Amino acid sequence: MEAPAIGGVRVRKGDGQTVRLRRGASLTDLAEKIGVEPASLVQVLFHLGEMVTATQSVADETLEVLGAELDYNIEVVSPEDEDRELLESFDLEFGEDIGDEDDLEARPPVVTVMGHVDHGKTKLLDALRHTNLVAKEAGGITQAIGAYQVATEVDGQDRSITFIDTPGHEAFTAMRARGAKSTDIAVLVVAADDGVMPQTIEALNHAKAADVPVVVAVNKIDKDAADPTRVRGQLSEFGLVPEEYGGDTQFVDVSAITRQGLDELLEAIVLTADAALDLRANPDMPAQGVAIEAHLDKGRGPVATVLVHRGTLRIGDSIVAGSAHGRVRALINDQGETVDEALPSMPVQVLGLTSVPGAGDNVLVVEDDRMARQIADKREARMRAAQQAKTSRRKTLDQLFEQLEKGETQELLLILKGDGAGSVEALEDALSKIEVGDEVSLRVIDRGVGAITETNVSLAAASKAVIIGFNVRPTPHATQMADRENVDIRFYSVIYQAIDEIEAALKGMLKPIFAEEVRGQAEIREIFRSSKFGNIAGCMVTSGSIRRNASARLLRDGVVIATTSIASLRREKDDATEVREGFECGMTLANYNDIRIGDVVETFEMVEKERS
Known part of the structure; x- marks a missing residue:
C-alpha cells in the first residue's frame, strides 16, 4: 500500500508497523528497515520542510514526524536498551549476579550523602574520615563525586559503610541523580539553622526516584540558631516522617564540628540497611560496577573512580568502561594505598584505561583486551551518532528563508575542557539551559577531560569558538598557539562563575x-x-x-x-x-x-x- 504522494514522492505505508531505531540513526538506517530508497525519504522530509541528507544523524523527533507521515511507529531505543542489546551480542549481561543463592555474600551498604549547598555534607564526611577535604575545594563547594569507606562497630560487629559525596550546587543535578542510582541508602543532610532548601527537595526527589531508603542527618546543631524540630516538621510535609512521630524515617542530630551524633548516624545507616535491604553480591564472578568519576592525571593517564557492584576487580583484568577500555594496571583505595583487588561495594581508583570514561558509565570485566576494545568502539560510534543528532544545526525551510531575510542569527561556539567527566557534563548541561531569546544561540562543539591542547586551540581558531577551562590549564605549546591565533581561553574553578560569564557574553551578542x-x-x-x-x-x-x-x-x-x-x-x-x-x-x-x-x-x- 502506497502513501499519498508528497510533492510527487510515493513511499509504501507501514500500516502502524513498529520500527526500532538506535539514537542518531540516519534516513539510510530507516530506509533499510522499511525497504525503500533513502532518496525518497530525503524528498519526503524536504516537502515536510526539513532538509536532511541520507547519511546524516537525525534527531528523534524528526524520525517520529517522518514515521507518523508514513504510518510507521518509530521507536527510538533508549541508551540502556541499546547498551543491553550490545552486551547481549557478546553474550554478556550487566546488572545480574551469576550463580546460586549460596554464592552470594553480604556486602557493605553504599550510602550517598545529599543535600543543599553549604549544609555541611563534605564537612560531615571529613569528620567521619578524620580528613580535611573542604579546604581543597574551590569556593568551598564539592564539584566532583568522591567515594570513601568508613569502618564502624554495631552490636559488637565490625561493619563497613561506603560513602559517596555528591555536589550540592544546582548545576550538578545530573551528578547527584547518578549518585542516587549507584546507592543503597541516601543520607539527606539538612542544616538545623537553615532548614529545608530547594536543593534539599531536589535531592530528596532523586532518592525517591531511585527508590532507596532515606536517613536524615540534621547537621550544625551546635549553632545558636539551630532548630532540629523545625527540620523534622518541614520534611514531614514531604513524606519523611520521623520515627519519633510514628513514621519510619530515622532522623539523627549531628554536628560535623563537635563530632556529636556521628556514631549514632553510622548505627542508623547500618540498622536501616539491615532492616530494609538484602545487601548481598557474588564476589567470585567477573567484576561489574560503575565509574563514579573520571579524570586525566598528568603522570598516571586516565584515572576512573570505580564502585564495584558485584564480583571482584583485580589487577590484570581486561575492562571496558563506557567507551573506554584497557587492562587494570593498578588499584588505589580511598586512603591512597595500592591494593590487589576490590570486593563488592568497594570504591577504588583504576589505572590502565586508554581514555577517560564518562561519569556514570558502567564498568565490567570481559574475557580479553580484544573484546573490551570491540565493545568500547561500538559504544563510542553509537554515542557519537547520538551526539551528532542532538547537536546538529539542521534548518527548516521556513527558518532558512527567515534568516536570509533578516540576516543570520548569532551563535556562540564553545569548547569545554575540565578536570573530570562529571564536571564537564554538569557544565555543559547548565550552559544549555541559559535562555537569552531566539536571536542568539549557544553550541558546544567539543568537550573533553584534561589539559587544553593544541588540537583544541586549532579547532577553536578554525570555528571561532571560545575555550572554557574548568580546573584545567593549557599546555605551553597550546598557550603560544592561542596567543598566535588570537583564541579566547577562559579559566574557571567554580561552576556558577562560568555560567554567569557565558550568560553575560550571550546577552552581549544580542543586537541592541x-x-x-x-x-x-x-x-x-x-x-x-x-x-x-x-x-x-x-x-x-x-x-x-x-x-x-x-x-x-x-x-x-x-x-x-x-x-x-x-x-x-x-x-x-x-x-x-x-x-x-x-x-x-x-x-x-x-x-x-x-x-x-x-x-x-x-x-x-x-x-x-x-x-x-
Whole structure:
C-alpha cells in the first residue's frame, strides 16, 4: 500500500508497523528497515520542510514526524536498551549476579550523602574520615563525586559503610541523580539553622526516584540558631516522617564540628540497611560496577573512580568502561594505598584505561583486551551518532528563508575542557539551559577531560569558538598557539562563575534594542526669508528642549511631512546649542525649506534600551 504522494514522492505505508531505531540513526538506517530508497525519504522530509541528507544523524523527533507521515511507529531505543542489546551480542549481561543463592555474600551498604549547598555534607564526611577535604575545594563547594569507606562497630560487629559525596550546587543535578542510582541508602543532610532548601527537595526527589531508603542527618546543631524540630516538621510535609512521630524515617542530630551524633548516624545507616535491604553480591564472578568519576592525571593517564557492584576487580583484568577500555594496571583505595583487588561495594581508583570514561558509565570485566576494545568502539560510534543528532544545526525551510531575510542569527561556539567527566557534563548541561531569546544561540562543539591542547586551540581558531577551562590549564605549546591565533581561553574553578560569564557574553551578542525618545517640540510662529540660509523658522519651544544637530521631524496637522535635522539654531542674534521650553528661537532645517506657520518641529533621539 502506497502513501499519498508528497510533492510527487510515493513511499509504501507501514500500516502502524513498529520500527526500532538506535539514537542518531540516519534516513539510510530507516530506509533499510522499511525497504525503500533513502532518496525518497530525503524528498519526503524536504516537502515536510526539513532538509536532511541520507547519511546524516537525525534527531528523534524528526524520525517520529517522518514515521507518523508514513504510518510507521518509530521507536527510538533508549541508551540502556541499546547498551543491553550490545552486551547481549557478546553474550554478556550487566546488572545480574551469576550463580546460586549460596554464592552470594553480604556486602557493605553504599550510602550517598545529599543535600543543599553549604549544609555541611563534605564537612560531615571529613569528620567521619578524620580528613580535611573542604579546604581543597574551590569556593568551598564539592564539584566532583568522591567515594570513601568508613569502618564502624554495631552490636559488637565490625561493619563497613561506603560513602559517596555528591555536589550540592544546582548545576550538578545530573551528578547527584547518578549518585542516587549507584546507592543503597541516601543520607539527606539538612542544616538545623537553615532548614529545608530547594536543593534539599531536589535531592530528596532523586532518592525517591531511585527508590532507596532515606536517613536524615540534621547537621550544625551546635549553632545558636539551630532548630532540629523545625527540620523534622518541614520534611514531614514531604513524606519523611520521623520515627519519633510514628513514621519510619530515622532522623539523627549531628554536628560535623563537635563530632556529636556521628556514631549514632553510622548505627542508623547500618540498622536501616539491615532492616530494609538484602545487601548481598557474588564476589567470585567477573567484576561489574560503575565509574563514579573520571579524570586525566598528568603522570598516571586516565584515572576512573570505580564502585564495584558485584564480583571482584583485580589487577590484570581486561575492562571496558563506557567507551573506554584497557587492562587494570593498578588499584588505589580511598586512603591512597595500592591494593590487589576490590570486593563488592568497594570504591577504588583504576589505572590502565586508554581514555577517560564518562561519569556514570558502567564498568565490567570481559574475557580479553580484544573484546573490551570491540565493545568500547561500538559504544563510542553509537554515542557519537547520538551526539551528532542532538547537536546538529539542521534548518527548516521556513527558518532558512527567515534568516536570509533578516540576516543570520548569532551563535556562540564553545569548547569545554575540565578536570573530570562529571564536571564537564554538569557544565555543559547548565550552559544549555541559559535562555537569552531566539536571536542568539549557544553550541558546544567539543568537550573533553584534561589539559587544553593544541588540537583544541586549532579547532577553536578554525570555528571561532571560545575555550572554557574548568580546573584545567593549557599546555605551553597550546598557550603560544592561542596567543598566535588570537583564541579566547577562559579559566574557571567554580561552576556558577562560568555560567554567569557565558550568560553575560550571550546577552552581549544580542543586537541592541533602540527606542525613540522625543526631546522637545517647537511651534513655528513666523517665517523669515533669507537668500543665504533659505527659510528661517521663528519658533516658540512648547515642550522639552531643542538642540542643534538633533534629529527632527516636521509635523503638519499631526502628519509627518519630513524627517531631517536641526541645521542651525539661534537665540536673539547669537548661535545657541540648546533652547529650552518657554523661549523663542530661530532655526533652519537641513535640506528642507517647505515650512509653514503652525507647523511643529519635533526633535527626537534613538536611545538604547536595556533588555529585561
